[in-house]
Amino acid sequence: MIKVEKISGKGRCIVAKQDIPSGTLIEHAPVSAFSGTQRLPSNNGEIFQYFFVQPKEYNQKQNASNGYLVFGLSSLCSHHEHPNAYIEWVEDEVGWWADLIAKREIKSEEEVTLFYTNIDEYANISEFI
Template identity: 55%
Template sequence: MIEVKWFPKKGRGVVAKKLLPKGTFIESAPVGSFSSEQWTLIKKTDIFKYCFVIPSEYSDKQHVNGHIVFGLSSLCNHSETPNAYVKWIKDEIGLWAYLIALTDIQSGEEVSVRYTNIDEYFLATEFI
């Protein structure tokens, strides 16, 4: 359904291997979480660019936890007009990231999401 490809100036990204109609459930991936104190340290490492924040937690920017998604969702690049989004699901096993098509995504098209914390990316202007 999706695959990883290399994009100049962006690095790795995710591409649709076939048409993904709006609302398509693309991927489910387990999530590892860490505290706001650990998040402060993680921001200083290369791991930061693969981390997520949950929009509802980030809105007040107080005690923001960080999350690492163990799936291809972590390789989706940012777009101001994304064609997919991450839905956060908590169940008896733990936290999950569901990647869902926001619009129809054509075969060969890059799958993109909107980074909640784009303001924290040092080189954001290079990949927006």
């Protein structure tokens, strides 16, 4: 359903291999959660670009919010102000999961994008907008 491609000026990105209908579960990936005090203090480290935050937590606590490291292809989705996908956070008896879901129809060969909730924390923000 999705593939990794290198896009000039962006690096590795996720692209649809086929048309993906709105509401489709694209990926169900395991997550490792870190408390706000365990989150990386620097926003310019290599691993920082793969950290996620949950919007409801971030809007309430900002830098004290938890961090989530997603072990799946959704961690390679680029930022977009008007994304075509979103993450639904799921916690069950096994742990945390990140469900990548199509927000609208995504056409074949179209890049799959997300809105980075904590975009303001990125030192090189101009590269993501």
